[in-house]
Amino acid sequence: MNSMIIGKYVPGTSIVHRMDPRSKLIMVFFYVFIVFLANNVETYAVLMIFTFSLILLSRIPLSFIIRGLKPIFLVILFTFLLHLFMTKEGELLYRLGWFEIYEQGVKQGVFISLRFLSLIIVTTLLTLTTTPIEVTDGVESLLSPLKKFNMPIHELALMMSISLRFIPTLMEETDKIMKAQTARGVDFSGGSFQERIKAIVSLLVPLFINSFKRAEELATAMEARGYRGGEGRTKFRLLTWKTADTALIVSLILLAIILFILRS
Amino acid sequence: MREIAVSVENVSFKYPNEANYAVKNVSFYVQEGEWLAIVGHNGSGKSTIAKLLNGLLRPESGVIKIFSTELNETTIWEIRKRVGMVFQNPDNQFVGTTVQDDVAFGLENNGVPRDEMVERVDEAIRLVKMEEFLEQEPHHLSGGQKQRVAIAGIIALQPDIIILDEATSMLDPKGRNEVLETVRDLKKKQKITVISITHDLEEVVKADRVIVMNKGEVLTQGTPEEIFLLGEQLEKIGLDLPFTVKLSNELKGAGFPLTTDHLTAEGLVEELWTLYSKM
Ligand SMILES: Nc1ncnc2c1ncn2[C@@H]1O[C@H](COP(=O)(O)OP(=O)(O)OP(=O)(O)O)[C@@H](O)[C@H]1O
Ligand SMILES: [Mg+2]
Numbered sequence: 001m002n003s004m005i006i007g008k009y010v011p012g013t014s015i016v017h018r019m020d021p022r023s024k025l026i027m028v029f030f031y032v033f034i035v036f037l038a039n040n041v042e043t044y045a046v047l048m049i050f051t052f053s054l055i056l057l058s059r060i061p062l063s064f065i066i067r068g069l070k071p072i073f074l075v076i077l078f079t080f081l082l083h084l085f086m087t088k089e090g091e092l093l094y095r096l097g098w099f100e101i102y103e104q105g106v107k108q109g110v111f112i113s114l115r116f117l118s119l120i121i122v123t124t125l126l127t128l129t130t131t132p133i134e135v136t137d138g139v140e141s142l143l144s145p146l147k148k149f150n151m152p153i154h155e156l157a158l159m160m161s162i163s164l165r166f167i168p169t170l171m172e173e174t175d176k177i178m179k180a181q182t183a184r185g186v187d188f189s190g191g192s193f194q195e196r197i198k199a200i201v202s203l204l205v206p207l208f209i210n211s212f213k214r215a216e217e218l219a220t221a222m223e224a225r226g227y228r229g230g231e232g233r234t235k236f237r238l239l240t241w242k243t244a245d246t247a248l249i250v251s252l253i254l255l256a257i258i259l260f261i262l263r264s
Numbered sequence: 265m266r267e268i269a270v271s272v273e274n275v276s277f278k279y280p281n282e283a284n285y286a287v288k289n290v291s292f293y294v295q296e297g298e299w300l301a302i303v304g305h306n307g308s309g310k311s312t313i314a315k316l317l318n319g320l321l322r323p324e325s326g327v328i329k330i331f332s333t334e335l336n337e338t339t340i341w342e343i344r345k346r347v348g349m350v351f352q353n354p355d356n357q358f359v360g361t362t363v364q365d366d367v368a369f370g371l372e373n374n375g376v377p378r379d380e381m382v383e384r385v386d387e388a389i390r391l392v393k394m395e396e397f398l399e400q401e402p403h404h405l406s407g408g409q410k411q412r413v414a415i416a417g418i419i420a421l422q423p424d425i426i427i428l429d430e431a432t433s434m435l436d437p438k439g440r441n442e443v444l445e446t447v448r449d450l451k452k453k454q455k456i457t458v459i460s461i462t463h464d465l466e467e468v469v470k471a472d473r474v475i476v477m478n479k480g481e482v483l484t485q486g487t488p489e490e491i492f493l494l495g496e497q498l499e500k501i502g503l504d505l506p507f508t509v510k511l512s513n514e515l516k517g518a519g520f521p522l523t524t525d526h527l528t529a530e531g532l533v534e535e536l537w538t539l540y541s542k543m
Binding site: 221228238 | 315318320335341344345348349353355356357358359360361364365368369370371372373375376377378379381382385401402403417418421
């Protein structure tokens with residue numbers, strides 16, 4: 001499970017790493033729609049070229065991505081087979097008893113699989129090349145117009161960043177509590193269903209109580225350092241829109257246009 | 265004549281729904297540039313006083329002044345910039361995802377322009393000697409390092425007063441020294457007033473003045489020497505004496521003609537060996 005790379009960040013200095021999170025977020029958002037423009041061999045070829053260019057630019061080894069997406073390949077294989085067997089259009093290519101494969105089935109299977117693969121790779125590239133806190137900043141910045149409608153965007157972003165900051169802390173704490181409870185004779189690895197529930201409760205209760213205490217202390221510390229909501233606040237982390245970001249968006253528009261022209 | 269950095273006059277405070285006052289009619293002052301230690305048993309109201317000093321809690325009665333500015337609704341944000349607080353738990357006051365983000369947090373809150381913010385963050389981090397760890401995430405830092413980052417976050421706001429509320433009590437001896445060295449160093453370089461709430465007697469020994477709290481009231485105040493002379497009285501309200509003070513008391517009890525109580529090991533050793541060479 002550890003080789004799974006969806007949601008992970010791989011440090012690097014490639015051009016994709018250095019891009020503004022906002023351009024990457026915009027790209028992924030629209031890419032989800034744009035892939036549906038592809039419907040023939042040419043358009044899917046263009047889609048694949050685009051996807052692999054992005055991988056090349058990110059300097060993340062292809063083998064690393066393939067290894068990390070292994071569990072996804074199962075899903076893709078399943079969709080491929082489903083389309084292969086269920087589509088009964090076009091020329092009959094192969095028959096074995098009731099088992100038939102049609103030309104359209106192969107085509108549909110390959111297309112859908114490629115579409116899925118491309119989507120997964122592009123979204124994964126976003127998280128592989130962008131730290132979670134950059135994603136948070138990007139989301140906050142992109143959604144900031146909604147502040148006018150009294151949407152608590154700053155608060156949501158702060159919640160996200162504090163959660164990110166506390167995930168490792170809480171993991172350590174979970175580990176500590178588990179060890180402490182194991183020392184008291186709680187068995188986390190086996191036992192009947194009821195015993196397991198009991199073990200989990202013995203873990204969750206102290207974890208929750210401590211978290212509330214943490215939250216209270218953190219709120220006090222934040223207040224002591226002058227926190228009073230998003231109003232009048234400046235930001236330390238800076239998002240800078242560079243030429244590469246404009247280039248990314250332009251290439252996305254070009255992609256859409258090309259797909260639109262080539263599609264049948 | 266030094267200015268009065270903090271003055272507390274007849275301040276009382278009660279937590280909502282509590283029967284007893286957590287702080288009862290407390291008065292004291294702190295001079296500019298002074299290092300004041302506050303000691304007292306658990307629940308004697310030390311943290312409550314600290315929180316009253318920068319407006320995290322509002323007194324029920326009495327007046328608190330920071331450099332002759334009275335603490336009230338309108339001055340509270342200004343005063344929070346001037347009175348920095350370091351709390352006990354290193355993890356629960358680390359807000360940012362990295363060292364520099366955390367140091368910047370207070371500046372962001374106060375709307376400091378970004379260019380100035382970058383400079384002040386760098387300078388503060390240099391002052392606490394954490395420049396190697398700029399981009400580091402908190403879970404890769406030791407407790408002492410996290411507390412130094414907390415101090416940097418406060419220094420960046422250019423405060424006049426730093427309050428350490430048992431800031432070293434969760435640290436190992438190495439971390440404790442790191443943090444105390446950092447504060448001493450700062451005090452030398454800048455005119456900072458330090459109020460340190462502590463159970464650590466070494467910290468008390470090095471303070472300029474000590475306030476002893478008991479059940480929400482100021483029991484007594486004085487220099488560390490004066491305070492430790494109280495001996496039994498301190499032990500009665502649940503406070504410990506430094507090892508050297510206990511030892512010199514015992515030695516005197518056993519008939520050795522020591523001249524004073526000794527707060528430091530060096531002082532005691534010095535007198536013991538001169539005494540020995542006289543015998
Ligand atoms: N949030 C709160 N709500 C109600 N009562 C409180 C609260 N915090 C503290 N108290 C009570 O107020 C009194 C003083 O507490 P305070 O935390 O100031 O003591 P302290 O001297 O800092 O103790 P310690 O050495 O344990 O930190 C105690 O009796 C405590 O139970
Ligand atoms: Mg306390």
